[in-house]
Amino acid sequence: xxxxxxxxxxxxxxxxxxxxxxxxxxxxxxxxxxxxxxxxxxxxxxxxxxxxxxxxxxxxxxxxxxxxxxxxxxxxxxxxxxxxxxxxxxxxxxxxxxxxxxxxxxxxxxxxxxxxxxxxxxxxxxxxxxxxxxxxxxxxxxxxxxxxxxxxxx
Amino acid sequence: xxxxxxxxxxxxxxxxxxxxxxxxxxxxxxxxxxxxxxxxxxxxxxxxxxxxxxxxxxxxxxxxxxxxxxxxxxxxxxxxxxxxxxxxxxxxxxxxxxxxxxxxxxxxxxxxxxxxxxxxxxxxxxxxxxxxxxxxxxxxxxxxxxxxxxxxxx
Amino acid sequence: xxxxxxxxxxxxxxxxxxxxxxxxxxxxxxxxxxxxxxxxxxxxxxxxxxxxxxxxxxxxxxxxxxxxxxxxxxxxxxxxxxxxxxxxxxxxxxxxxxxxxxxxxxxxxxxxxxxxxxxxxxxxxxxxxxxxxxxxxxxxxxxxxxxxxxxxxx
Numbered sequence: 001x002x003x004x005x006x007x008x009x010x011x012x013x014x015x016x017x018x019x020x021x022x023x024x025x026x027x028x029x030x031x032x033x034x035x036x037x038x039x040x041x042x043x044x045x046x047x048x049x050x051x052x053x054x055x056x057x058x059x060x061x062x063x064x065x066x067x068x069x070x071x072x073x074x075x076x077x078x079x080x081x082x083x084x085x086x087x088x089x090x091x092x093x094x095x096x097x098x099x100x101x102x103x104x105x106x107x108x109x110x111x112x113x114x115x116x117x118x119x120x121x122x123x124x125x126x127x128x129x130x131x132x133x134x135x136x137x138x139x140x141x142x143x144x145x146x147x148x149x150x151x152x153x154x
Numbered sequence: 155x156x157x158x159x160x161x162x163x164x165x166x167x168x169x170x171x172x173x174x175x176x177x178x179x180x181x182x183x184x185x186x187x188x189x190x191x192x193x194x195x196x197x198x199x200x201x202x203x204x205x206x207x208x209x210x211x212x213x214x215x216x217x218x219x220x221x222x223x224x225x226x227x228x229x230x231x232x233x234x235x236x237x238x239x240x241x242x243x244x245x246x247x248x249x250x251x252x253x254x255x256x257x258x259x260x261x262x263x264x265x266x267x268x269x270x271x272x273x274x275x276x277x278x279x280x281x282x283x284x285x286x287x288x289x290x291x292x293x294x295x296x297x298x299x300x301x302x303x304x305x306x307x308x
Numbered sequence: 309x310x311x312x313x314x315x316x317x318x319x320x321x322x323x324x325x326x327x328x329x330x331x332x333x334x335x336x337x338x339x340x341x342x343x344x345x346x347x348x349x350x351x352x353x354x355x356x357x358x359x360x361x362x363x364x365x366x367x368x369x370x371x372x373x374x375x376x377x378x379x380x381x382x383x384x385x386x387x388x389x390x391x392x393x394x395x396x397x398x399x400x401x402x403x404x405x406x407x408x409x410x411x412x413x414x415x416x417x418x419x420x421x422x423x424x425x426x427x428x429x430x431x432x433x434x435x436x437x438x439x440x441x442x443x444x445x446x447x448x449x450x451x452x453x454x455x456x457x458x459x460x461x462x
């Protein structure tokens with residue numbers, strides 16, 4: 001790990017930057033999707049929001065809708081999985097892995113999270129969502145294994 | 155992108171460090187605010203917490219309070235928006251943007267999130283909260299656009 | 309802050325990488341723990357998930373269970389505390405702190421979050437969980453104080 005800084009100028013770091021941005025953007029798109037469902041289903045969490053589509057505040061729109069909750073759970077699952085990927089992936093990119101190995105990790109993770117979102121929102125029958133979630137976890141664990149192996153300093 | 159590492163010693167990176175710390179601290183302050191509302195409204199999520207203000211465990215305090223939920227939704231919205239800003243902002247700071255452009259992005263984002271929190275917790279009438287949220291999203295998208303444009307390596 | 313890039317090759321950065329990976333892995337383990345409770349208690353959030361343990365979709369399994377919710381709140385608290393630690397800790401590691409001071413911060417934080425999880429999931433009587441949460445917050449604030457002090461560029 002003598003030349004860690006050199007890794008920042010490597011193609012691995014460029015690849016990490018690209019895929020980290022892609023999965024973070026995918027995660028951010030869950031917010032407009034939630035807004036879309038809230039507006040079309042007329043389901044809100046805050047009383048002041050009901051005035052966006054109604055002339056007066058309407059307490060009947062403060063309720064829980066299964067479709068809105070589904071999108072929100074998908075967003076929450078993204079937070080719980082994509083952020084660990086980004087943190088571990090940054091450290092992993094600095095350990096100087098082979099470019100091909102690193103690209104394999106990043107591509108499979110990005111693919112698994114896109115499959116996860118499709119499986120969650122559609123919804124597709126299980127275990128499609130469970131498997132895509134597990135693949136993403138496996139990728140992050142694999143990168144963490146390398147980081148711990150190389151950087152271990154307790 | 156020949157001298158990415160030089161960017162770490164730049165003023166842009168110092169500015170990023172400052173604003174990232176500010177918005178993360180802002181996000182962390184939502185936790186004591188939730189505790190404050192829980193203690194003053196006597197509303198808890200865990201049975202063992204009721205003993206903090208009562209001599210015996212009191213099941214009646216395990217309930218849902220609209221004000222506590224409002225602060226919690228604001229905290230959740232911070233998680234969903236501030237963390238993407240920090241991740242994309244770090245990569246953005248490494249792409250070597252103009253200092254003035256970068257400062258504009260960081261300042262507007264920090265301002266938009268402070269407005270968002272005030273609009274959410276007060277609460278102010280819509281669309282004040284919606285607009286401040288949208289400004290923050292726009293800033294993060296603008297930075298992501300530059301990162302993808304410069305670092306693209308699929 | 310003349311030689312920020314040198315810090316990336318320092319032992320402080322290796323220590324940060326190690327402890328950041330440890331606490332992120334701890335956070336990720338809350339997901340399998342939630343799955344374990346969901347499967348053993350037969351409590352699900354999505355109708356399609358009930359087919360994992362039942363031959364037909366069973367609406368009765370779509371309910372809220374106190375033990376599952378407890379693990380989920382613990383996971384949420386990790387998101388709200390461990391991610392700020394990782395972000396602030398990364399910037400802190402670049403400010404060139406003494407190795408012993410940095411190690412103290414990282415070790416106490418990791419210890420406090422492990423205590424927090426045990427206190428939450430068991431559950432142990434308060435204020436054990438409250439104190440371990442407060443120690444973690446204090447560590448992150450202490451690191452943020454140094455980052456702001458050194459990197460301040462508004």
